[in-house]
Amino acid sequence: MTEYKSSLAQRIVIAFVVMAVLVAGAFAVGIVTAVHLVEERLISAELESDLDLLLKARDPKELHLATRANQFFYFSGGEGRFAIPDDLAELGEGFHEVLREPFFYHVMVKKVGDRRYVLIQDQSDFERREQVMYAIVLIGFLLCVLLATMLGWLLGRKVLEPVARLARQVRHRDQLLALAPPLALDYAPDEVGQLAAAFDETLTQLRQALQREQLFTSDVSHELRTPLMVLASSCELLLVNPILDERARKQVERISRASANMQKLVETFLQLARAESGQTNGVSKVSLQEVADELVLEWRAAIEAKGLCLEYISSDYTSGLYNGSFLRSILGNLLRNALHYCDSGYIRLTLQADGFVVEDSGAGIPQDLHETVFDSFVRGNRERGDGLGLGLSLVRRICLHEGWHIQLTPVVPHGCRFAVDLHGKRAARS
Template sequence: MEFKQSLAQRIIIAFALMSALVAGAFAVGIVFTVHLVEEKLISAGLGGDLRRLLLMDNVSDWSHRPEPDQIFYFSGGPGDFELPRDLRHLNPGFHEVFREHLSYHAMVEIVDGRHYVLLQDQSDFEERERILFAVVLVGFVLSLVLAVFLGWVLARKVMAPVVRLARQVRHRDQLLGLAPPLAPDYAADEVGELAVAFDATLGRLRQALNRERLFTSDVSHELRTPLMILASSCELLLENPGLDQRGRAQVERIARACAEMRELVQTFLMLARAQHEDASMSPQQTLSEVADGLVSLWRQPIETKGLKMIFEPGAPQSIRYNATLLHAVMGNLLRNALHYTESGFIRLALMDTGFVVEDSGVGIPEEKREAMFEPFVRGNEKRGEGLGLGLSLVQRICENQGWNVSLANMEPNGCRFQVDLTQST
């Protein structure tokens, strides 16, 4: 499992590790140096004491000559001065000897084949070592705490311009054409170079969005005239009394397609503007009004296909929504249900602040469910009709209006689309 830390955390960890290495090296060096120097001093002092004892003329009484914390032995010595068996193997020089529960420093000399050993209790030395270890450990811990604190302070200062730049880039007005450049607010350093790169990228993104809006607006505007001509021609044909039943049905189908195309063009035009403040200029309708119009429009095609149209009007709130966009969302979901349902039913149910469209169609495979709202993704590629743009348009409209659309499969088959029209904050 890979752990991902933020840049600030990495700075703090780097400071802590660097402090641990440096402070650890210094601590080990101090302990080793003090231990070595103290052993050298003790060895020199103990050696001097042993040589002083060997140079004394009167060797008949040794009891008063060693220091209080020292014990003197020599081979062949009288009584307590006799060299013990556990010290006879020691070579000349300085040693550390453990006897019973105590430890001693020992200095050994051999003169004329005779072994002389002087022991000195090292309890004071060990106590000083323990104090030294405690001081070094406390210093090591304090250095780590100080390093973490300094790393935190430095990380805040280093990351402050980066955090500020991230907030500026995320601002919703950054894609507007009049948005000021970011680079002048920063020094000519790495963060400044990052701001320059963001300016270049955002500039290209603004140009692409502007081209998209212009293209959508131009196409929507140019399509209105031929659609009006088609609609007028259909009206004239329907007034012709000599038109037979089959021809009249075809003309009505063309007229219905023209009406849907006009609504689709208007929807694209509104999405191209993408300005919520223009919503008051658009036609407003309640959820019930939009649903009644679409049920009357789609009931005949649905029942002609042999399906059952179920409409549950419920008791939705009398909130007025953008009629064009709400009509596009609900109409695309009904069209999608009709396209993928061969038998059974299509159900439209209104709720308090939303609606549900259910069908008994082929359903959507689990592996495609998350991608169904992407452009050019279709539930069943074997069907020749449709480009897979209907659900993408639904998702885009919902994001633009702050609505929420969700997809779930029905049992044993079919789909359930739920749209929540509550404005997201």
């Protein structure tokens, strides 16, 4: 399962929101706590002062006059309206908050000698104002969080804008061209400018490496053509020699086939190197039908000699024209790969409207190699021959250069299927 990782902009927003929650939350809690403490101390002091005044009264008339409109006074042994109610009888000495539905009361209890005195005061209006204040604090807290979210989003977008622009420039394919302008000139000499300078240095090294690779491939391919032609002509002369015995003739024919295959591979590398350097003169364009017919005729004898059935379906094929050398190399490598890893059953070549499919009933490619089978020097079953694992790597390199896509899927119950899209609609398997 892929682990989800938030983007840098999201992390900036989260940091602002967390900071706002902590700061605004601390202020809100502080305000609520302060209000509660002030309420308790001020009101308790006021009730205690009023209760002391009531205790100085001499008769019920004075008690009635000293009591405020929203206050009620009770004491132990009091009669009538001065008798302590049952819900207040168990309250301890000091300040209390009591809810008598639907009103709130603040209660002060004082004990003098054996007698208990209780003064309660209706605080419903105060509680309502307190609830309004709490609502204002909550709204302020939410507004702070919302403001922090917007500020974090705007700041993250502003801060990351040059980073995103740099990423687009680095990702652009023109950066691999030799004449691509430096990136650092577009940025201030800050952290982003340093990152752009580092990309400039890395891209310069990459361009030089690619240029060296293209020159090496082109030079080596060009230099190998002459000895391969000598080898091929020598094989032709040996084959027409009448004194050559049958065993030696088979060895010479094998050398001749290997030389021809090597010559085609060298030609493909040479054309690929020239194409990647922008030299496209003299490229022959052919149809998929022509290449398929040619290679089926070339490979049918070897496939059937191994006891395999070669199925060729060409009823629905694309009518476009393509680089002949590249198309021959891709199709030839896939047919060779199928022949190499298939011991029984069939090899099927199907031409389609958007490309072609090479399918076989061989041992298949292990699942753990599906992601790396197109890399250089990666081979399937190492017990089969001494190849270097460059065939499929060359196939993918050609497809990437031409904008074609190749996809590998397994065949049930065994085998593999290579689908090549010459129109570039499918996703490539890499």
